[in-house]
Amino acid sequence: MTEKLWCMHVIGPDDVHAAPDQQTAQAWADELNASIARRMSEMEPDEDTPSVRAEAAEWPWSPEAHATNLAKSLAEHVAREARRRLTLTPES
Template sequence: MNMPSAPLDRYAVRYIEADGSHTQGPDCKNWGCAVLTIVPFDRRPLDAIVINGTAHALREPVPAMAYLLQHRAFAEGVVAAIEARAAAAFAKVYEPDEYGDAFKGRSALWCLHLQGPDEVHAAPTKEHAERAAAMVNERDDSGLVRAVAAPWPHTPDSHAEDVGRFITEWLLPRWQVEALRAAPNDQGQGNG
């Protein structure tokens, strides 16, 4: 298998310590992963996103916990979408039995299937689809819709196109999505 010759991008968050020095969080493969390395209740100021060793300053320092709270749902969506796209690419390249039992029982592509309207919505993982199905079934008492986790019935490319919307459409409470969309994006959104 041919591997890319270019190095992969590396992302991290940069903190300002009490003495004014800077420390960097762990290296990650994408911005979403870097955001998710922030420890809840970390009050150190965050002043930059570091990409491939170059710091990209936020408009102003922000407490790390506030940055995590503001961007967590989107960061989780980014990570899930990247993982799903990688799974889709893997599914296109490798035959399931090429590696014997190594991937037995693992369906790379999952969806939330709304039975009744017969809709499918690409999910990052089977666990995401199961959690969303439980939420839908708990909220709908009409009996007209039943939600289940199911293997993705379409192409890997169509799964990759659809999966990025899953977290905000199916797992976040509607009021939280609306609040995030209505909130002004002035805390470094453009830079990180």
């Protein structure tokens, strides 16, 4: 039996981002959903405002495609975390 491969599926734009495991996919989805909620609270949405949410899902394509996309997803996550830390660091 092959091991399940996981991703964060962003519903709305229908993007998928490979994740190392289900727990990480869910954590990334939770982070993105919280970010979306913060941004939406700063707006006045109307009927034209797109609906976007993320969830953990099984990877829909080949293991090779997962491996390729995983490298990109991890690099994006590291960069995002670095930017977040910089914005939280008080100036010296």
